[in-house]
Amino acid sequence: SLRLVQELEGHEDRAWGVAWRPCGGSSVLASCSGDKTVRIWEHASGSSPASATWACKAVLDSSHTRTVRQISWSPNGDMLASASFDATIGMWEYVGGDFSFIASFEGHENEVKSVAWNSAGTLMASCSRDKSVWIWEVLPGHEFECVSVLNGHTQDVKMLVWHPSLDILVSTSYDNTIKVWTEDGDGDDWHCAQTLGPPGRGHTSTVWSASFNATGDCLVTSSDDLTLIVWDTSADLTNSGSDDSAKWKHLTTISGYHDRTIFSVNWSRLNGFIASGAGDDCIRIFVESESQESAQEGSQSYELVHKHEKAHTADVNCVQWHPKDPRLLASAGDDGVVKIWELVGELPPALSATS
Amino acid sequence: MAPALINANPVVHEKKERTAKLQANYNDSSPDVIDELEIFDHVRDITDPEHPYSLEQLNVVTEDSIFVDDSKSYVKITFTPTVQHCSMATIIGLSLRLKLLRCLPPRFKVDIFLAPGSHSTEAAINKQLNDKERVAAAFENPNLVDLVEKCLVSTEE
Numbered sequence: 001s002l003r004l005v006q007e008l009e010g011h012e013d014r015a016w017g018v019a020w021r022p023c024g025g026s027s028v029l030a031s032c033s034g035d036k037t038v039r040i041w042e043h044a045s046g047s048s049p050a051s052a053t054w055a056c057k058a059v060l061d062s063s064h065t066r067t068v069r070q071i072s073w074s075p076n077g078d079m080l081a082s083a084s085f086d087a088t089i090g091m092w093e094y095v096g097g098d099f100s101f102i103a104s105f106e107g108h109e110n111e112v113k114s115v116a117w118n119s120a121g122t123l124m125a126s127c128s129r130d131k132s133v134w135i136w137e138v139l140p141g142h143e144f145e146c147v148s149v150l151n152g153h154t155q156d157v158k159m160l161v162w163h164p165s166l167d168i169l170v171s172t173s174y175d176n177t178i179k180v181w182t183e184d185g186d187g188d189d190w191h192c193a194q195t196l197g198p199p200g201r202g203h204t205s206t207v208w209s210a211s212f213n214a215t216g217d218c219l220v221t222s223s224d225d226l227t228l229i230v231w232d233t234s235a236d237l238t239n240s241g242s243d244d245s246a247k248w249k250h251l252t253t254i255s256g257y258h259d260r261t262i263f264s265v266n267w268s269r270l271n272g273f274i275a276s277g278a279g280d281d282c283i284r285i286f287v288e289s290e291s292q293e294s295a296q297e298g299s300q301s302y303e304l305v306h307k308h309e310k311a312h313t314a315d316v317n318c319v320q321w322h323p324k325d326p327r328l329l330a331s332a333g334d335d336g337v338v339k340i341w342e343l344v345g346e347l348p349p350a351l352s353a354t355s
Numbered sequence: 356m357a358p359a360l361i362n363a364n365p366v367v368h369e370k371k372e373r374t375a376k377l378q379a380n381y382n383d384s385s386p387d388v389i390d391e392l393e394i395f396d397h398v399r400d401i402t403d404p405e406h407p408y409s410l411e412q413l414n415v416v417t418e419d420s421i422f423v424d425d426s427k428s429y430v431k432i433t434f435t436p437t438v439q440h441c442s443m444a445t446i447i448g449l450s451l452r453l454k455l456l457r458c459l460p461p462r463f464k465v466d467i468f469l470a471p472g473s474h475s476t477e478a479a480i481n482k483q484l485n486d487k488e489r490v491a492a493a494f495e496n497p498n499l500v501d502l503v504e505k506c507l508v509s510t511e512e
Contacts, residue, residue: 014491034491066495067491067492067495069488085491085492085495110492111492113488129489129492156488156489158488174482174486174489205482206482206486224486260464261487279464279487313461313462314461314462315487334461335461
Protein backbone atom coordinates (compact mmCIF):
# COMPACT_ATOMS: atom_id res chain seq x y z
CA SER A 1 0.00 0.00 0.00
CA LEU A 2 0.96 3.66 -0.12
CA ARG A 3 2.15 5.27 3.10
CA LEU A 4 1.93 9.05 3.27
CA VAL A 5 5.43 10.30 4.06
CA GLN A 6 4.59 13.98 4.25
CA GLU A 7 2.12 16.63 3.13
CA LEU A 8 3.80 19.72 1.75
CA GLU A 9 1.62 22.76 2.23
CA GLY A 10 2.24 26.27 1.02
CA HIS A 11 0.69 26.70 -2.41
CA GLU A 12 -2.26 29.07 -2.30
CA ASP A 13 -4.11 27.58 -5.25
CA ARG A 14 -4.35 24.17 -6.93
CA ALA A 15 -1.03 22.35 -7.34
CA TRP A 16 -0.69 21.37 -11.00
CA GLY A 17 2.62 19.56 -11.15
CA VAL A 18 5.63 18.06 -9.40
CA ALA A 19 9.12 17.26 -10.73
CA TRP A 20 11.96 15.48 -8.93
CA ARG A 21 15.42 16.87 -9.63
CA PRO A 22 16.96 14.04 -11.66
CA CYS A 23 20.42 14.07 -10.09
CA GLY A 24 22.33 14.95 -6.94
CA GLY A 25 20.61 12.16 -5.04
CA SER A 26 17.27 13.60 -6.12
CA SER A 27 16.77 15.26 -2.78
CA VAL A 28 15.02 18.21 -4.40
CA LEU A 29 11.40 18.35 -5.58
CA ALA A 30 9.83 21.25 -7.49
CA SER A 31 6.08 21.94 -7.62
CA CYS A 32 3.99 24.48 -9.52
CA SER A 33 0.58 25.98 -8.98
CA GLY A 34 -2.31 28.20 -9.97
CA ASP A 35 -0.84 30.64 -7.42
CA LYS A 36 1.71 31.59 -10.15
CA THR A 37 4.67 30.22 -8.19
CA VAL A 38 7.11 27.35 -8.25
CA ARG A 39 8.06 25.91 -4.86
CA ILE A 40 11.28 24.05 -4.19
CA TRP A 41 11.25 21.36 -1.48
CA GLU A 42 14.30 19.65 0.01
CA HIS A 43 14.67 16.92 2.59
CA ALA A 44 17.14 17.28 5.44
CA SER A 45 20.62 16.13 4.49
CA GLY A 46 21.62 12.81 6.02
CA SER A 47 18.04 11.66 6.43
CA SER A 48 16.18 9.24 4.21
CA PRO A 49 13.96 10.84 1.55
CA ALA A 50 11.22 8.58 2.95
CA SER A 51 11.33 10.45 6.27
CA ALA A 52 9.17 13.47 6.97
CA THR A 53 11.96 16.01 6.85
CA TRP A 54 10.93 17.81 3.66
CA ALA A 55 10.74 21.58 3.87
CA CYS A 56 10.18 24.46 1.47
CA LYS A 57 13.56 25.90 0.51
CA ALA A 58 12.53 28.49 -2.05
CA VAL A 59 9.50 30.11 -3.65
CA LEU A 60 10.12 31.22 -7.23
CA ASP A 61 7.45 33.87 -7.66
CA SER A 62 8.96 36.47 -9.95
CA SER A 63 8.75 34.84 -13.35
CA HIS A 64 5.07 34.39 -14.15
CA THR A 65 1.92 36.50 -14.05
CA ARG A 66 -0.50 33.58 -14.41
CA THR A 67 -0.80 29.86 -13.51
CA VAL A 68 2.39 27.81 -13.74
CA ARG A 69 1.07 24.68 -15.41
CA GLN A 70 4.14 22.45 -15.53
CA ILE A 71 7.83 22.36 -14.67
CA SER A 72 10.73 20.37 -16.03
CA TRP A 73 14.36 19.93 -14.92
CA SER A 74 17.19 19.72 -17.44
CA PRO A 75 18.75 16.21 -17.33
CA ASN A 76 21.79 17.41 -15.36
CA GLY A 77 19.57 19.24 -12.89
CA ASP A 78 21.19 22.63 -13.54
CA MET A 79 18.13 24.28 -15.01
CA LEU A 80 14.42 24.32 -14.32
CA ALA A 81 11.96 25.34 -17.03
CA SER A 82 8.38 26.38 -16.28
CA ALA A 83 5.35 26.49 -18.61
CA SER A 84 2.82 29.18 -17.81
CA PHE A 85 -0.63 30.32 -18.89
CA ASP A 86 1.02 33.77 -19.33
CA ALA A 87 2.28 32.42 -22.71
CA THR A 88 5.92 32.32 -21.63
CA ILE A 89 8.47 29.72 -20.60
CA GLY A 90 10.47 30.65 -17.52
CA MET A 91 14.05 29.48 -17.14
CA TRP A 92 15.88 29.22 -13.81
CA GLU A 93 19.47 28.22 -13.17
CA TYR A 94 20.21 26.15 -10.07
CA VAL A 95 23.77 26.60 -8.87
CA GLY A 96 25.18 25.97 -5.42
CA GLY A 97 21.73 25.43 -3.98
CA ASP A 98 20.39 28.77 -5.20
CA PHE A 99 18.08 29.67 -8.04
CA SER A 100 18.69 32.57 -10.36
CA PHE A 101 16.24 33.64 -13.01
CA ILE A 102 17.79 33.50 -16.48
CA ALA A 103 15.07 34.59 -18.87
CA SER A 104 11.56 34.07 -20.04
CA PHE A 105 10.93 32.89 -23.57
CA GLU A 106 8.09 34.25 -25.63
CA GLY A 107 6.62 33.08 -28.88
CA HIS A 108 3.51 31.09 -28.09
CA GLU A 109 0.27 33.00 -28.67
CA ASN A 110 -1.40 31.91 -25.45
CA GLU A 111 -1.22 29.40 -22.55
CA VAL A 112 1.93 27.26 -22.52
CA LYS A 113 0.95 23.90 -21.04
CA SER A 114 4.04 21.77 -21.03
CA VAL A 115 7.78 21.94 -21.41
CA ALA A 116 10.22 19.01 -21.68
CA TRP A 117 13.95 18.37 -22.24
CA ASN A 118 15.40 15.64 -24.45
CA SER A 119 17.63 13.05 -22.76
CA ALA A 120 20.87 14.76 -23.80
CA GLY A 121 19.72 18.16 -22.58
CA THR A 122 20.43 19.66 -26.01
CA LEU A 123 16.80 20.30 -26.97
CA MET A 124 13.75 21.58 -25.18
CA ALA A 125 10.16 21.46 -26.42
CA SER A 126 7.11 23.50 -25.46
CA CYS A 127 3.43 23.34 -26.38
CA SER A 128 0.40 25.57 -26.06
CA ARG A 129 -3.31 26.12 -26.49
CA ASP A 130 -2.22 27.78 -29.77
CA LYS A 131 -2.01 24.16 -31.11
CA SER A 132 1.71 24.35 -31.86
CA VAL A 133 4.75 22.51 -30.55
CA TRP A 134 8.05 24.40 -30.52
CA ILE A 135 11.51 22.82 -30.51
CA TRP A 136 14.23 24.93 -28.90
CA GLU A 137 17.94 24.28 -29.26
CA VAL A 138 19.96 24.79 -26.09
CA LEU A 139 23.02 26.89 -26.97
CA PRO A 140 26.02 27.79 -24.79
CA GLY A 141 25.54 30.69 -22.41
CA HIS A 142 21.92 29.91 -21.56
CA GLU A 143 20.74 30.84 -25.04
CA PHE A 144 17.72 29.08 -26.49
CA GLU A 145 16.91 29.24 -30.17
CA CYS A 146 13.63 28.06 -31.65
CA VAL A 147 14.56 25.67 -34.45
CA SER A 148 11.13 24.42 -35.41
CA VAL A 149 7.44 25.24 -34.97
CA LEU A 150 5.35 22.12 -35.45
CA ASN A 151 1.74 22.41 -36.51
CA GLY A 152 -0.50 19.41 -36.88
CA HIS A 153 -2.70 19.20 -33.82
CA THR A 154 -6.14 20.70 -34.41
CA GLN A 155 -6.65 21.72 -30.75
CA ASP A 156 -4.66 22.58 -27.57
CA VAL A 157 -1.55 20.53 -27.02
CA LYS A 158 -1.66 19.30 -23.43
CA MET A 159 1.62 17.57 -22.70
CA LEU A 160 5.03 16.72 -24.15
CA VAL A 161 7.34 13.84 -23.36
CA TRP A 162 10.65 12.81 -24.97
CA HIS A 163 11.80 9.26 -25.62
CA PRO A 164 14.24 8.19 -22.85
CA SER A 165 17.21 7.88 -25.22
CA LEU A 166 16.26 8.98 -28.76
CA ASP A 167 15.32 12.40 -30.11
CA ILE A 168 11.68 11.46 -30.54
CA LEU A 169 9.04 13.77 -29.11
CA VAL A 170 5.48 12.78 -28.18
CA SER A 171 2.66 15.31 -27.81
CA THR A 172 -0.83 14.70 -26.41
CA SER A 173 -3.83 16.83 -27.25
CA TYR A 174 -7.39 18.00 -26.66
CA ASP A 175 -7.97 16.78 -30.23
CA ASN A 176 -7.92 13.18 -28.78
CA THR A 177 -4.70 12.23 -30.58
CA ILE A 178 -1.06 11.64 -29.75
CA LYS A 179 1.53 12.80 -32.28
CA VAL A 180 5.06 11.50 -32.66
CA TRP A 181 7.62 13.98 -33.97
CA THR A 182 11.05 13.06 -35.36
CA GLU A 183 13.92 14.91 -36.93
CA ASP A 184 14.96 14.38 -40.54
CA GLY A 185 18.56 13.28 -41.03
CA ASP A 186 20.02 16.72 -41.78
CA GLY A 187 18.84 18.40 -38.61
CA ASP A 188 16.45 21.22 -37.78
CA ASP A 189 13.75 19.72 -39.91
CA TRP A 190 11.12 18.10 -37.74
CA HIS A 191 7.95 16.42 -38.89
CA CYS A 192 5.08 14.31 -37.59
CA ALA A 193 6.10 10.68 -38.10
CA GLN A 194 2.85 9.19 -36.82
CA THR A 195 -0.48 10.10 -35.25
CA LEU A 196 -1.78 7.66 -32.65
CA GLY A 197 -5.54 7.84 -32.41
CA PRO A 198 -8.82 7.63 -34.25
CA PRO A 199 -9.61 6.25 -36.71
CA GLY A 200 -8.58 2.95 -35.25
CA ARG A 201 -7.77 2.14 -31.69
CA GLY A 202 -7.02 5.22 -29.67
CA HIS A 203 -8.44 7.62 -27.13
CA THR A 204 -11.93 9.02 -27.63
CA SER A 205 -11.41 12.21 -25.63
CA THR A 206 -8.62 14.60 -24.52
CA VAL A 207 -5.26 12.91 -23.97
CA TRP A 208 -3.84 14.53 -20.82
CA SER A 209 -0.52 12.84 -20.31
CA ALA A 210 2.03 10.29 -21.51
CA SER A 211 5.02 8.44 -20.12
CA PHE A 212 7.62 6.07 -21.57
CA ASN A 213 8.93 2.97 -19.82
CA ALA A 214 12.66 2.73 -19.03
CA THR A 215 13.78 1.41 -22.41
CA GLY A 216 11.38 3.46 -24.49
CA ASP A 217 9.81 0.46 -26.21
CA CYS A 218 6.44 1.19 -24.59
CA LEU A 219 4.44 4.35 -23.99
CA VAL A 220 1.43 4.77 -21.71
CA THR A 221 -1.12 7.57 -22.23
CA SER A 222 -3.97 8.79 -20.03
CA SER A 223 -7.23 10.37 -21.10
CA ASP A 224 -10.51 12.03 -20.28
CA ASP A 225 -12.08 8.87 -21.77
CA LEU A 226 -11.21 7.17 -18.42
CA THR A 227 -8.70 4.77 -19.97
CA LEU A 228 -4.96 4.27 -20.10
CA ILE A 229 -3.52 2.96 -23.36
CA VAL A 230 -0.19 1.17 -23.65
CA TRP A 231 1.47 1.54 -27.06
CA ASP A 232 4.26 -0.58 -28.54
CA THR A 233 6.87 2.03 -29.48
CA SER A 234 9.65 -0.36 -30.44
CA ALA A 235 9.36 0.23 -34.22
CA ASP A 236 12.01 2.48 -35.72
CA LEU A 237 10.07 5.45 -37.08
CA THR A 238 13.11 6.88 -38.87
CA ASN A 239 12.93 3.89 -41.18
CA SER A 240 11.03 5.94 -43.72
CA GLY A 241 9.31 3.02 -45.46
CA SER A 242 5.59 3.43 -45.04
CA ASP A 243 4.82 -0.22 -44.32
CA ASP A 244 3.10 -1.08 -41.06
CA SER A 245 6.11 -2.77 -39.50
CA ALA A 246 7.68 0.66 -39.00
CA LYS A 247 4.74 2.02 -37.03
CA TRP A 248 3.98 2.28 -33.34
CA LYS A 249 1.03 0.10 -32.37
CA HIS A 250 -1.79 -0.09 -29.86
CA LEU A 251 -0.95 -2.82 -27.34
CA THR A 252 -3.68 -2.71 -24.75
CA THR A 253 -6.35 -0.48 -23.25
CA ILE A 254 -6.62 -0.40 -19.47
CA SER A 255 -10.27 0.43 -18.81
CA GLY A 256 -12.84 0.02 -16.06
CA TYR A 257 -10.70 1.34 -13.21
CA HIS A 258 -10.98 5.14 -13.26
CA ASP A 259 -14.15 7.08 -12.45
CA ARG A 260 -13.14 10.52 -13.70
CA THR A 261 -10.57 12.12 -16.04
CA ILE A 262 -7.06 10.66 -15.71
CA PHE A 263 -4.89 13.77 -15.56
CA SER A 264 -1.54 12.08 -15.07
CA VAL A 265 0.25 8.84 -15.74
CA ASN A 266 3.86 8.02 -14.89
CA TRP A 267 5.84 4.89 -15.67
CA SER A 268 8.59 4.12 -13.17
CA ARG A 269 11.95 3.83 -14.89
CA LEU A 270 13.12 1.63 -11.98
CA ASN A 271 10.56 -1.13 -11.66
CA GLY A 272 7.87 -0.91 -14.31
CA PHE A 273 5.11 0.32 -12.03
CA ILE A 274 2.58 2.63 -13.68
CA ALA A 275 1.01 5.25 -11.39
CA SER A 276 -2.07 7.25 -12.36
CA GLY A 277 -3.64 10.34 -10.82
CA ALA A 278 -7.27 11.15 -11.59
CA GLY A 279 -10.20 13.48 -11.05
CA ASP A 280 -11.73 10.87 -8.72
CA ASP A 281 -9.08 11.85 -6.11
CA CYS A 282 -7.40 8.41 -6.35
CA ILE A 283 -3.88 7.30 -7.06
CA ARG A 284 -3.70 3.88 -8.70
CA ILE A 285 -0.75 1.64 -9.40
CA PHE A 286 -0.69 -0.89 -12.23
CA VAL A 287 1.84 -3.50 -13.20
CA GLU A 288 2.17 -5.72 -16.23
CA SER A 289 0.73 -9.11 -15.37
CA GLU A 290 2.64 -12.16 -16.41
CA SER A 291 -0.25 -14.55 -16.31
CA GLN A 292 -0.29 -17.58 -18.60
CA GLU A 293 -3.62 -16.50 -19.96
CA SER A 294 -2.39 -13.19 -21.31
CA ALA A 295 0.73 -14.81 -22.74
CA GLN A 296 -1.46 -17.20 -24.69
CA GLU A 297 -3.51 -14.39 -26.11
CA GLY A 298 -0.30 -12.83 -27.29
CA SER A 299 -1.20 -9.50 -25.70
CA GLN A 300 0.01 -7.91 -22.53
CA SER A 301 -2.37 -7.11 -19.77
CA TYR A 302 -1.97 -4.90 -16.76
CA GLU A 303 -3.37 -5.44 -13.33
CA LEU A 304 -4.27 -2.95 -10.66
CA VAL A 305 -2.03 -3.65 -7.67
CA HIS A 306 -3.11 -0.75 -5.50
CA LYS A 307 -5.81 1.90 -5.36
CA HIS A 308 -5.41 4.69 -2.83
CA GLU A 309 -8.76 6.42 -2.26
CA LYS A 310 -8.83 10.08 -1.26
CA ALA A 311 -5.12 10.46 -1.98
CA HIS A 312 -6.01 14.15 -2.13
CA THR A 313 -9.25 15.82 -1.04
CA ALA A 314 -9.73 16.93 -4.66
CA ASP A 315 -8.52 15.98 -8.17
CA VAL A 316 -5.04 14.46 -8.42
CA ASN A 317 -3.28 16.44 -11.15
CA CYS A 318 0.16 14.88 -11.26
CA VAL A 319 1.97 11.75 -10.09
CA GLN A 320 5.70 11.26 -10.45
CA TRP A 321 7.96 8.37 -9.40
CA HIS A 322 11.25 9.23 -7.72
CA PRO A 323 14.12 8.72 -10.21
CA LYS A 324 16.36 6.83 -7.75
CA ASP A 325 14.23 5.32 -5.00
CA PRO A 326 11.71 2.85 -6.52
CA ARG A 327 9.35 3.18 -3.57
CA LEU A 328 8.85 6.95 -3.60
CA LEU A 329 6.09 8.82 -5.41
CA ALA A 330 5.13 12.52 -5.37
CA SER A 331 1.68 13.88 -6.19
CA ALA A 332 0.01 17.27 -6.66
CA GLY A 333 -3.68 18.02 -6.22
CA ASP A 334 -6.46 20.56 -6.61
CA ASP A 335 -6.40 20.84 -2.81
CA GLY A 336 -3.15 22.80 -3.21
CA VAL A 337 -1.16 20.12 -1.44
CA VAL A 338 1.94 18.29 -2.64
CA LYS A 339 2.34 14.82 -1.13
CA ILE A 340 5.21 12.38 -0.87
CA TRP A 341 4.28 8.69 -0.67
CA GLU A 342 6.19 5.51 0.06
CA LEU A 343 5.16 2.18 -1.39
CA VAL A 344 5.23 -0.32 1.49
CA GLY A 345 4.51 -3.99 2.02
CA GLU A 346 4.71 -7.01 -0.21
CA LEU A 347 5.24 -6.18 -3.86
CA PRO A 348 4.07 -8.46 -6.66
CA PRO A 349 6.72 -10.71 -8.24
CA ALA A 350 6.51 -8.63 -11.40
CA LEU A 351 8.50 -6.00 -9.54
CA SER A 352 11.60 -8.12 -9.26
CA ALA A 353 11.08 -9.60 -12.71
CA THR A 354 11.13 -6.24 -14.43
CA SER A 355 13.65 -4.40 -12.31
CA MET B 356 -24.49 51.15 -32.16
CA ALA B 357 -25.17 48.28 -29.83
CA PRO B 358 -24.63 44.83 -31.38
CA ALA B 359 -27.79 43.00 -32.41
CA LEU B 360 -29.13 40.64 -29.77
CA ILE B 361 -28.87 36.95 -30.55
CA ASN B 362 -32.34 36.35 -29.23
CA ALA B 363 -34.17 39.68 -29.27
CA ASN B 364 -37.46 38.36 -27.88
CA PRO B 365 -36.93 35.58 -25.39
CA VAL B 366 -39.89 33.87 -23.72
CA VAL B 367 -39.96 34.92 -20.08
CA HIS B 368 -41.38 32.50 -17.52
CA GLU B 369 -42.69 33.06 -14.01
CA LYS B 370 -40.29 32.58 -11.15
CA LYS B 371 -41.04 29.64 -8.93
CA GLU B 372 -42.19 30.31 -5.43
CA ARG B 373 -39.33 29.93 -2.98
CA THR B 374 -39.47 27.36 -0.29
CA ALA B 375 -37.49 28.56 2.67
CA LYS B 376 -35.10 25.89 3.81
CA LEU B 377 -36.10 24.56 7.20
CA GLN B 378 -34.09 26.26 9.89
CA ALA B 379 -33.84 22.98 11.74
CA ASN B 380 -31.74 21.67 8.92
CA TYR B 381 -28.93 24.08 9.74
CA ASN B 382 -28.92 23.40 13.47
CA ASP B 383 -29.07 19.68 13.07
CA SER B 384 -26.01 17.82 14.25
CA SER B 385 -26.09 15.68 11.11
CA PRO B 386 -24.19 17.16 8.17
CA ASP B 387 -26.22 19.24 5.77
CA VAL B 388 -27.17 17.12 2.78
CA ILE B 389 -27.09 19.08 -0.45
CA ASP B 390 -30.00 18.43 -2.80
CA GLU B 391 -31.31 19.60 -6.19
CA LEU B 392 -33.34 22.43 -4.70
CA GLU B 393 -30.36 23.86 -2.89
CA ILE B 394 -28.30 23.84 -6.09
CA PHE B 395 -31.21 25.40 -7.97
CA ASP B 396 -31.37 28.15 -5.35
CA HIS B 397 -27.70 28.88 -5.96
CA VAL B 398 -28.04 29.25 -9.73
CA ARG B 399 -31.63 30.39 -10.44
CA ASP B 400 -30.86 34.10 -10.07
CA ILE B 401 -27.80 34.16 -12.31
CA THR B 402 -28.53 36.81 -14.94
CA ASP B 403 -28.59 35.87 -18.59
CA PRO B 404 -25.56 37.41 -20.39
CA GLU B 405 -27.76 39.41 -22.77
CA HIS B 406 -31.12 39.95 -21.09
CA PRO B 407 -32.15 41.48 -17.77
CA TYR B 408 -33.76 38.16 -16.83
CA SER B 409 -32.59 35.30 -14.66
CA LEU B 410 -31.68 31.84 -15.94
CA GLU B 411 -34.83 30.63 -14.18
CA GLN B 412 -37.08 33.15 -15.96
CA LEU B 413 -35.66 32.09 -19.32
CA ASN B 414 -35.96 28.37 -18.46
CA VAL B 415 -32.22 27.98 -19.06
CA VAL B 416 -32.05 25.99 -15.82
CA THR B 417 -34.86 24.26 -13.95
CA GLU B 418 -34.89 22.17 -10.82
CA ASP B 419 -35.36 19.13 -13.06
CA SER B 420 -32.21 19.93 -15.01
CA ILE B 421 -30.10 19.42 -11.89
CA PHE B 422 -28.89 16.07 -10.57
CA VAL B 423 -27.21 15.74 -7.19
CA ASP B 424 -25.71 12.73 -5.43
CA ASP B 425 -24.53 14.10 -2.10
CA SER B 426 -23.08 10.77 -0.97
CA LYS B 427 -20.83 10.79 -4.03
CA SER B 428 -20.23 14.57 -3.83
CA TYR B 429 -21.48 14.90 -7.39
CA VAL B 430 -23.52 17.59 -9.16
CA LYS B 431 -24.60 17.59 -12.79
CA ILE B 432 -26.32 20.57 -14.38
CA THR B 433 -27.89 20.48 -17.82
CA PHE B 434 -28.79 23.86 -19.24
CA THR B 435 -30.78 24.94 -22.29
CA PRO B 436 -29.79 28.18 -24.05
CA THR B 437 -32.72 30.18 -25.43
CA VAL B 438 -31.58 29.71 -29.03
CA GLN B 439 -29.68 26.89 -30.77
CA HIS B 440 -26.77 29.01 -31.97
CA CYS B 441 -26.44 31.05 -28.77
CA SER B 442 -22.89 32.37 -28.68
CA MET B 443 -23.38 33.08 -24.98
CA ALA B 444 -23.62 29.39 -24.06
CA THR B 445 -20.01 29.32 -22.88
CA ILE B 446 -20.54 32.38 -20.69
CA ILE B 447 -23.65 30.81 -19.16
CA GLY B 448 -21.72 27.60 -18.50
CA LEU B 449 -18.82 29.45 -16.91
CA SER B 450 -21.24 31.47 -14.75
CA LEU B 451 -22.79 28.23 -13.46
CA ARG B 452 -19.33 26.84 -12.78
CA LEU B 453 -18.04 29.92 -10.94
CA LYS B 454 -21.20 30.22 -8.86
CA LEU B 455 -20.97 26.59 -7.72
CA LEU B 456 -17.23 26.90 -7.14
CA ARG B 457 -18.05 29.64 -4.63
CA CYS B 458 -21.08 28.00 -3.01
CA LEU B 459 -20.28 24.31 -2.79
CA PRO B 460 -17.84 22.56 -0.45
CA PRO B 461 -14.64 21.71 -2.38
CA ARG B 462 -15.38 17.96 -2.16
CA PHE B 463 -17.97 18.33 -4.95
CA LYS B 464 -17.31 17.34 -8.55
CA VAL B 465 -19.42 19.36 -10.96
CA ASP B 466 -20.25 18.45 -14.56
CA ILE B 467 -22.01 21.00 -16.75
CA PHE B 468 -23.64 20.06 -20.04
CA LEU B 469 -25.90 21.59 -22.65
CA ALA B 470 -29.26 19.83 -22.93
CA PRO B 471 -29.05 17.29 -25.78
CA GLY B 472 -29.99 18.93 -29.07
CA SER B 473 -30.09 22.42 -27.57
CA HIS B 474 -27.09 23.82 -29.39
CA SER B 475 -25.48 23.66 -32.81
CA THR B 476 -21.98 23.10 -31.36
CA GLU B 477 -23.08 21.10 -28.33
CA ALA B 478 -20.18 18.63 -28.19
CA ALA B 479 -17.49 21.32 -28.53
CA ILE B 480 -19.01 23.50 -25.80
CA ASN B 481 -19.53 20.55 -23.45
CA LYS B 482 -15.91 19.54 -23.88
CA GLN B 483 -14.65 23.05 -23.17
CA LEU B 484 -16.86 23.56 -20.09
CA ASN B 485 -15.67 20.30 -18.57
CA ASP B 486 -11.95 20.70 -19.29
CA LYS B 487 -10.74 22.17 -16.01
CA GLU B 488 -7.53 23.47 -17.54
CA ARG B 489 -9.48 25.49 -20.12
CA VAL B 490 -11.83 26.69 -17.38
CA ALA B 491 -8.90 27.68 -15.13
CA ALA B 492 -7.38 29.65 -18.01
CA ALA B 493 -10.72 31.32 -18.73
CA PHE B 494 -11.00 32.45 -15.11
CA GLU B 495 -7.61 34.15 -15.47
CA ASN B 496 -8.85 36.17 -18.45
CA PRO B 497 -10.05 39.57 -17.13
CA ASN B 498 -12.48 40.19 -20.00
CA LEU B 499 -14.19 36.84 -19.58
CA VAL B 500 -14.27 37.13 -15.79
CA ASP B 501 -15.86 40.55 -16.17
CA LEU B 502 -18.65 39.08 -18.32
CA VAL B 503 -19.17 36.19 -15.91
CA GLU B 504 -19.19 38.40 -12.81
CA LYS B 505 -21.91 40.56 -14.40
CA CYS B 506 -24.07 37.45 -14.74
CA LEU B 507 -23.52 36.61 -11.08
CA VAL B 508 -24.96 39.95 -9.99
CA SER B 509 -28.38 38.65 -9.12
CA THR B 510 -31.47 39.99 -10.88
CA GLU B 511 -33.01 40.05 -7.42
CA GLU B 512 -30.74 42.81 -6.21
